[in-house]
Amino acid sequence: MMAVNANSNANAKTNAGAGTDAYAIFRLENLQLYFNTRIGPVQAVDGVSFSLASGRTLALVGESGCGKSSLGRAILRLLPRNVHTYKGSIFLNGTDVMTYSNERFRRQVRWVRMALVPQAAMNALNPVVKVEDQVAEPLLVHQRVKNKAEAYSRAYEIFKVLGLPQDFLNRYAFELSGGMRQRAAIAMALVMHPELIVLDEPTSALDLLTQSNIMNVLKKVKWEFKSTFILITHDIATASELADDVAVMYAGQLVEKADARLFYDDPLHPYSRKLMASVPTLRKDKKLEFIPGQPPSLINPPKGCRFADRCELRHERCAAEPPMVTLPDGRQAKCWLVEQKAREQHA
């Protein structure tokens, strides 16, 4: 764990030093979230560290059960009752919001500085409250506006950006189609202009064309408001529509993080490589591969590299947990082979 920490610290420095045009607005350090179950604690998020520069989008990809949604909820402290362990640091613009009490977090951070667009937005909207009231609610609750009229006009501005007709403000959620509901959910997150927005599978329940339309909307929002997003998704192909950085999660841990351009050309970690090879492409012919086996149980994860069991390139060193290694070009991966590569390059 120490090694991971030290590395991410070093990386945060190099990121800032490497002359990225913005500073790290958001930084996670060794975040852990375990849930209680009858057969023992499930280590859903196990020591995740990364940093994200302002105005950039991090795509957090991984398969179902890898802990990516838990990580999203852990960032916003939206936790279920059966939490076993919840610790680590979440730095937002330099302040560690993990030290805040729940009440202070609710008043000052959640939805004010960080917001969430939940998975399956169709069920996230309140069916008995009009859309305009739901979108304007955070402004009123957090007293950012003088009166209701101002709140509604702010909501309307957001609607315009998202391509929602004005008369939709006056409707209930069930009167909207899936795409429009998703837009309304994005509007709710956007209305306070938070510093960070976590998008949890924003398009996975939608049709292809609608999905494309929502991605276009998110791109516009990103360019117009310079928003910082964390996009949680299982779909590597769709993630490429929005991603500046890509982080891959496997069995509760981050196994790779890299600039999107570098990542899509040449993933480092054996798992990322396999995952990429399993994505069918429409325009290019390629031989599809699959990963045999299944991810380890998070109740009792293996001691060494968690991917070792399914990895074709495993060797003796994989019995020990690999550190998160940073290559000179900024790419990071948690694999002994990458560590070897880094040492060779250094020498």
Next chain:
Amino acid sequence: MPEKADALLTVENVHTWFELRRFGFLRVGFVRAVDGVSFSLKHGEAVAVVGESGCGKSTLAKTVLGLYRPTQGTVVFDGQRIDGETGNLKKYHSQVGYVQQDPYGALPPFMTIYRILDEPLRINGVRKRAEREKRIKEALSEVKLTPVEDFLYKYPHMLSGGQQQRVVLARAKILEPKLIVADEPVSMLDASVRVEILQLLQRLQRSYNLAVIYITHDLSTVRYFSERIFVMYGAKIIEEAPTATLLENPSHPYTQALLTAISDPDAKNADHIKEVPPGEPPSLLNPPPGCRFCPRCGQAIAGLCEKEMPPAFELAPGHRVSCWLYRQAAVKEKEEEKEKAG
């Protein structure tokens, strides 16, 4: 229609409508889930039906399976009509396999894998216990659930999603059917497992010369799997073509939009905005009289598209498009044919 002689399955002008009944006897209307679909399928051919949710592709699958009775039209399998009262559905069902979308929902939770696979054999009169056991073991090893003994007495919840889907696949093929209908067989699975299931299905198709109808919303998996593609929109087939032709030369504006909308994993995608038609698919309760894509179409011809339903124009052998944009091409071709004949 292609030659019917060697056709395994012929679907002709099938309409499957669901009646809405409200207020007692007052008829309100029909949901036209499948509205005039025709195609035929040869022995051993793999075709894909592609469309968005609500376009009627699953209803079409269930109609083909004999689970819904078509309101109008005929479904002929191996020379037998299976759509009316006369059809012998039990015999038919032993010749088609069904792979459902959600493997967990498709497997009875209280039955072991052995019983799940045993049942179809017993129902279809495989009397000898030893033979049934042999066939169950064969089926399991064919879908790579090995060692077989480890899985026989497990319950579905003890398996992962990919393993469950393999049990469904084993169940679909255990009676050695001639046709398998796979309704979104991989959409619930993770990317790394998807390819494995598709390859298994493909291997089964090739080694047993099975015909497969692969129903999906995901065009990018289709190219690795099927020979022909049918694109459905608003309860109708709007374009059909051999896979390579359709991907290289998509002709219907909807197909073009679908292809644009699919992202390949490429970081350059983040730099530009895609041109995608706005709006939603039409309501099938009261579909527009003309072309069903017309309200969203950027190339609609005013005065024609919104009034009249386009017929299927044949652009090349096997490539048919229901779109008024190709009316001239079709007319020209006919004239050329006439000239040649004359």
